[in-house]
Amino acid sequence: MESASLPVSRPRSDSPPLGSLLGFNVVSATLLAILAYYFGHKIGAVIGHHTVWNTSSDQDDDAVLIGMGFAILGWIAGLGFFNYPIGRIFGRPVALHEGNEGGAWRYLRLCTDHKVVALQYLVATLFFFFIAGLNAMFIRAELTSVHGTLFPAGNYLTLVGLHGTMMLMMMSAGVIGPLGNYLVPILIGTRRMAFPRIESLTMWLTVLAGFVLLSATLLGGFPTGWTGYAPLADEARSGIDAYLVSFGLIGISLVLVGLNIIVTVMTQRAPGMTWNRLPIVVWGFVTTSILAVLSAPVLAAALVMTISDRTIDSTLFVSSSGGSPLLWDELFWFFGHPEVYILALPGFGIVLEILPVFARKPLWGYKLAISGLFGVALMSFMVWQHHLFMSGINANLRPFYMFSTELISIPTGFIFLNGMGTMWRAKIRFTVPMLFCMAFFFNFLFGGLSGVFLSDVPADTLLHGSFFVMAHFHYTIMGGLVFALLGGIYYWLPKMTGLKLNEALAKAHFWTMFIFFNLTFFPLFVAGMLGMPRRVSSYNAALHNLNVFVSAMAFFLGLSMLLFLWNLVYSLVFKREPAEQNPWDSKGLEWQLPSPVPAYNFERIPTITSDPYGYGEPGAVPVADFGGVPAGASA
Amino acid sequence: MSSTPGMALDHEPAETIPRNFAVGSKVLASAVAIFFMSFVFAFFYLRALNTAHSFREPHVNPPVGWGIAILACVLVSCAALEAGRRALANGPSTSWRVLGLVSWLVALAAVALQATEYYNLHFGATDGGLASVFFVFTMWFAVFWLGSVYWVETLWAQSLRRPSTADAEIGDTARLLRPGADAALTYMYMMGATGIVAFVLLYIVK
Numbered sequence: 004m005e006s007a008s009l010p011v012s013r014p015r016s017d018s019p020p021l022g023s024l025l026g027f028n029v030v031s032a033t034l035l036a037i038l039a040y041y042f043g044h045k046i047g048a049v050i051g052h053h054t055v056w057n058t059s060s061d062q063d064d065d066a067v068l069i070g071m072g073f074a075i076l077g078w079i080a081g082l083g084f085f086n087y088p089i090g091r092i093f094g095r096p097v098a099l100h101e102g103n104e105g106g107a108w109r110y111l112r113l114c115t116d117h118k119v120v121a122l123q124y125l126v127a128t129l130f131f132f133f134i135a136g137l138n139a140m141f142i143r144a145e146l147t148s149v150h151g152t153l154f155p156a157g158n159y160l161t162l163v164g165l166h167g168t169m170m171l172m173m174m175s176a177g178v179i180g181p182l183g184n185y186l187v188p189i190l191i192g193t194r195r196m197a198f199p200r201i202e203s204l205t206m207w208l209t210v211l212a213g214f215v216l217l218s219a220t221l222l223g224g225f226p227t228g229w230t231g232y233a234p235l236a237d238e239a240r241s242g243i244d245a246y247l248v249s250f251g252l253i254g255i256s257l258v259l260v261g262l263n264i265i266v267t268v269m270t271q272r273a274p275g276m277t278w279n280r281l282p283i284v285v286w287g288f289v290t291t292s293i294l295a296v297l298s299a300p301v302l303a304a305a306l307v308m309t310i311s312d313r314t315i316d317s318t319l320f321v322s323s324s325g326g327s328p329l330l331w332d333e334l335f336w337f338f339g340h341p342e343v344y345i346l347a348l349p350g351f352g353i354v355l356e357i358l359p360v361f362a363r364k365p366l367w368g369y370k371l372a373i374s375g376l377f378g379v380a381l382m383s384f385m386v387w388q389h390h391l392f393m394s395g396i397n398a399n400l401r402p403f404y405m406f407s408t409e410l411i412s413i414p415t416g417f418i419f420l421n422g423m424g425t426m427w428r429a430k431i432r433f434t435v436p437m438l439f440c441m442a443f444f445f446n447f448l449f450g451g452l453s454g455v456f457l458s459d460v461p462a463d464t465l466l467h468g469s470f471f472v473m474a475h476f477h478y479t480i481m482g483g484l485v486f487a488l489l490g491g492i493y494y495w496l497p498k499m500t501g502l503k504l505n506e507a508l509a510k511a512h513f514w515t516m517f518i519f520f521n522l523t524f525f526p527l528f529v530a531g532m533l534g535m536p537r538r539v540s541s542y543n544a545a546l547h548n549l550n551v552f553v554s555a556m557a558f559f560l561g562l563s564m565l566l567f568l569w570n571l572v573y574s575l576v577f578k579r580e581p582a583e584q585n586p587w588d589s590k591g592l593e594w595q596l597p598s599p600v601p602a603y604n605f606e607r608i609p610t611i612t613s614d615p616y617g618y619g620e621p622g623a624v625p626v627a628d629f630g631g632v633p634a635g636a637s638a
Numbered sequence: 639m640s641s642t643p644g645m646a647l648d649h650e651p652a653e654t655i656p657r658n659f660a661v662g663s664k665v666l667a668s669a670v671a672i673f674f675m676s677f678v679f680a681f682f683y684l685r686a687l688n689t690a691h692s693f694r695e696p697h698v699n700p701p702v703g704w705g706i707a708i709l710a711c712v713l714v715s716c717a718a719l720e721a722g723r724r725a726l727a728n729g730p731s732t733s734w735r736v737l738g739l740v741s742w743l744v745a746l747a748a749v750a751l752q753a754t755e756y757y758n759l760h761f762g763a764t765d766g767g768l769a770s771v772f773f774v775f776t777m778w779f780a781v782f783w784l785g786s787v788y789w790v791e792t793l794w795a796q797s798l799r800r801p802s803t804a805d806a807e808i809g810d811t812a813r814l815l816r817p818g819a820d821a822a823l824t825y826m827y828m829m830g831a832t833g834i835v836a837f838v839l840l841y842i843v844k
């Protein structure tokens with residue numbers, strides 16, 4: 004260890020000074036991005052040999068895509084991300100931190116404090132999550148009538164695509180971004196992520212991705228849903244360019260988040276933090292990071308292939324000219340299936356981290372849980388062809404993928420065993436985070452079991468493309484991941500913000516969300532069985548009452564999310580009641596620090612002495628030795 | 639945020655940043671390699687399907703000479719940086735500066751050659767599966783190779799600065815030059831290997 008003293012960053016003031024508006028921040032980034040788009044579009048128009056703004060794909064793609072490329076550069080430059088790399092060209096030495104000072108202003112620009120980045124992530128992803136939720140409400144409103152009267156059929160497809168793509172993009176970033184970036188350094192006993200600037204970049208790319216996707220509505224929409232299938236994507240109007248670019252940005256962001264987390268955990272664990280003591284939630288983030296690094300590049304490659312088909316007229320997905328649309332399917336689902344687990348694995352980690360705290364029992368089967376996480380991660384690369392059962396793949400391949408898909412339920416089952424084993428004969432405290440975790444198991448069971456149905460080729464032959472599939476993945480993603488995420492937010496937000504959330508509102512949110520979630524999505528299994536197709540706004544009149552019921556329930560579900568939003572605003576903006584240091588009486592390392600956690604997390608890097616699950620064990624040692632200094636800087 | 643001004647926090651271990659570079663560059667190289675594997679997959683997939691018998695149109699013959707020249711630049715750039723990295727063992731010596739500069743210039747030449755090759759081709763991206771894979775593969779190879787160009791330049795530029803600056807948290811930053819070069823090489827070797835695969839598939843196997 005070196006001994007020189009480390010400067011401690013201290014925020015100067017809480018209100019943004021007006022002069023800072025001229026610096027590198029979200030305001031300048033927005034202005035630069037818009038200006039850059041305009042110039043890029045002009046240049047693209049010249050390259051594409053046309054000069055008018057229009058939304059027809061055949062004429063406008065070069066302009067739109069070059070415009071978006073410029074806008075990305077403008078956005079990054081406006082936030083100040085080019086300053087350091089340009090400095091490096093002139094020999095500026097390596098430096099770790101940037102923008103950590105400035106109170107509330109830090110939240111609107113490049114900041115390398117992982118706790119600030121985590122909160123930026125949380126606000127940004129929740130913002131887009133609510134927009135995507137609003138789209139869901141529009142979709143359900145459309146489905147209250149048999150022939151869809153609110154929107155033209157093409158707009159319905161755009162709505163479905165916007166909703167699905169936004170949800171998946173924001174949920175991929177929405178767990179690992181806020182909770183991963185916040186918790187990983189603290190839980191392993193370090194002060195920062197390995198590459199703090201990259202950490203900040205991933206967050207700002209996510210924000211940009213959200214806005215770029217929304218711009219699809221100005222460019223004629225896109226008809227492909229979140230799956231972007233060729234050749235439709237090759238032929239669609241310019242709105243699809245927004246899909247391609249935004250998904251690409253998320254892909255890059257995911258790879259970089261994953262890289263950062265893997266490196267941080269591998270190289271920066273505090274003394275005594277052996278692999279066997281690593282909190283299970285960190286394992287969840289590590290496995291999901293491995294998936295992100297291995298699968299998102301394939302998505303990026305598939306996206307650039309579509310972009311080149313649309314701009315330089317390559318024929319990768321055009322079967323009349325030596326290409327094949329199935330190439331897209333293979334590449335997309337090679338990413339797309341692991342993507343589902345990119346969402347699920349941190350959810351598994353979160354619930355297994357929270358359960359022991361409220362069951363007051365050690366986590367049952369720690370190593371089994373890790374093997375479950377790795378088993379799922381590994382097998383997620385071996386099942387993707389089940390999405391193509393009906394796409395004309397070689398029939399001899401089907402049994403293998405049917406079998407491998409069924410097998411993946413075994414490591415997933417480990418996670419259930421861990422959960423049940425931990426809760427077995429426990430005196431459970433039914434706090435809000437615990438309720439969300441228990442609901443996770445309930446919902447995920449339906450999602451998982453219906454998945455086993457779908458893995459069966461004969462069943463899939465009937466159910467493919469129906470609302471059964473829709474119900475299945477909402478049960479896994481929303482019922483599983485989103486419930487776990489909300490459990491995590493209720494559990495950790497007091498630590499992240501230093502403020503308490505209102506418990507009565509939180510309970511009301513939980514119960515309404517749990518009930519209306521099930522009332523919305525369970526009937527959709529039935530609708531699917533009765534043959535209601537996805538992505539079509541008209542359906543058989545016999546299903547009308549069922550759909551009206553589902554839509555009504557969905558609106559209540561939407562209202563329950565507003566309770567959550569109101570709780571955040573009321574508790575964090577108006578009431579601002581300080582949270583205790585350890586309100587849950589948890590043994591986790593993060594709860595030994597003050598709330599909110601100080602700038603550099605630890606005054607002395609702690610020595611880890613135990614795993615954090617020694618509940619109810621007489622003589623269990625504390626999780627860490629803080630070297631005689633109270634945990635947290637100057638506490 | 640509660641912190642005492644001027645308070646002394648203990649430092650992170652000196653080896654942390656070099657280890658971050660080492661692990662980070664390997665993970666990055668893996669991710670980029672997977673990106674390029676998708677093009678390799680596309681090559682074999684489309685070649686096997688040969689839809690409309692149009693995978694390889696008769697006039698689609700990527701010129702081997704250009705391919706060799708580009709690949710040679712990539713490999714020479716890697717070799718020069720490897721030699722420079724060894725020279726760095728004794729600090730930023732003159733031989734490091736020369737070799738670093740050579741590596742950088744030759745890396746830049748690879749990109750320039752790639753751009754020039756496009757103007758000398760007798761086919762376009764529209765001419766079937768092979769032509770499509772050729773363009774998308776080589777174009778993105780050049781883009782990612784530009785990453786190496788940037789990386790080598792920053793190492794080289796940093797070594798020209800004297801005296802080396804110290805950072806409160808990481809101490810003497812000059813000691814990071816060698817780990818930086820190691821990390822850059824990990825990435826460049828991966829790119830070199832990708833370049834060989836691309837050359838064999840696109841120019842030889844076809």
Ligand code: HEM
Pocket residue numbers: 136139140142143163164166167168170171174227228229230473477480481485523536537538539540557560561
């Ligand atoms: C209030 C909650 C939600 C409601 C009412 C809802 C409703 C719907 C409906 C009705 C569709 C399909 C329409 C069709 O195919 O015709 C859909 C599609 C989809 N939803 Fe949701 N959803 C909700 C939340 C979520 C969440 C939280 C996620 C993921 C995190 C999600 C991901 C998706 C995806 C990926 C699609 C498929 C889009 C496509 O076909 O391309 N949804 N949703």
